Amino acid sequence: MKALIVGIGGVGGYFGGKLAKAYGFSPDHSVVFVARGEHLRKIREEGLAVSTKDEGNWIARPDLVTDRPADAGQVDIVLFSVKGYDLEQSAELVKPCIHEGTAVISLLNGIDNAERLSAVIDRGHILNGCVYISAYLAAPGSVTQVGGPCTLFFGPETGPVEPYRPVEQFLKDGGVKATLTDDIASALWSKYIFVGPLGGVTSLSGKSLGGVIESEELRSMLAGMMEEVKAVASARDIVLPEDIVKNSIDMASNFPYETKTSIQLDFEKGNRTELDTFVGFLVKAARDLSIDAPLHERVYRELAARERR
Structure with a gap:
């Protein structure tokens, strides 16, 4: 081959x-x-x-x-x-x-x-x-x-x-x-529920994965964004494990404390980012399904403003 x-x-x-x-x-x-x-x-x-x-x-x-x-x-x-x-x-x-x-x-x-x-x-x-x-x-x-x-x-x-x-x-x-x-669709959404919210929270806060997990406020925000992804996936007939939010946060906890997400690194370096992939996609998908996703809306709005500067 x-x-x-x-x-x-x-x-x-x-x-x-x-x-x-x-x-x-x-x-x-x-x-x-x-x-x-x-x-x-x-x-x-x-x-x-x-x-x-x-x-x-x-x-x-x-x-x-x-x-x-x-x-x-x-x-x-x-x-x-x-x-x-x-x-x-x-x-x-x-x-x-x-x-x-x-x-x-x-x-x-x-x-x-x-x-x-x-x-x-x-x-x-x-x-x-x-x-x-x-x-x-x-x-x-x-x-x-x-x-x-x-x-x-x-x-x-x-x-x-x-x-x-x-x-x-x-x-x-x-x-x-x-x-x-x-069932690649479930695999994709299982990954997206992990990387999308993590990319958004780390980029907005400037904290590493470990810093997000140890902060009660940021961990709660992360879990909330994951719940928004889960709701959109469910509306699109994608069946995810009931405990996927907990498992995703546990997975993030197993990465080295100092790990940063790729979109976070792009923001820090002033590079073009994949904001639309990590956060914007979910915002649009939620709107199309008339599902509230206030955390994604906020993160997208604030990061988009930062990217334009």
């Missing part, structure tokens, strides 16, 4: 780095990275340095690293791990690589990425996915994983999962803790 990893930040760098470590220069499989600028140059010259919390450190050397996806030719698997605001543009560039049997998997935060990809890509099999990991781009040519179980879930929105078993096996054999699921 040939796998194309689009976006070599924390997520793409970790999972792509695992695959490149396992399959680099294999006679049967190949791994291609799509990166840009100085990051591309560093990887091309020195490989991708991957540092992890519990799995050691290594240099990942993909078969090819390029800023032109078409250089890869046609591929069997595409993993998208770009920022949400870059998804459509990246998908356009990847279109020449996709054949009728290509599995195209979004690993982005958010709920509607498969729908967005389907609007651009008219071949292959568009699958949704989600990951649980805390990782970031430390410097050009270097990614660091600091927390999370490093798990990857993926599957079709409808239809049988069996055609995608070879993809699951490829990922597993490459060292990725991957699970093919026939």
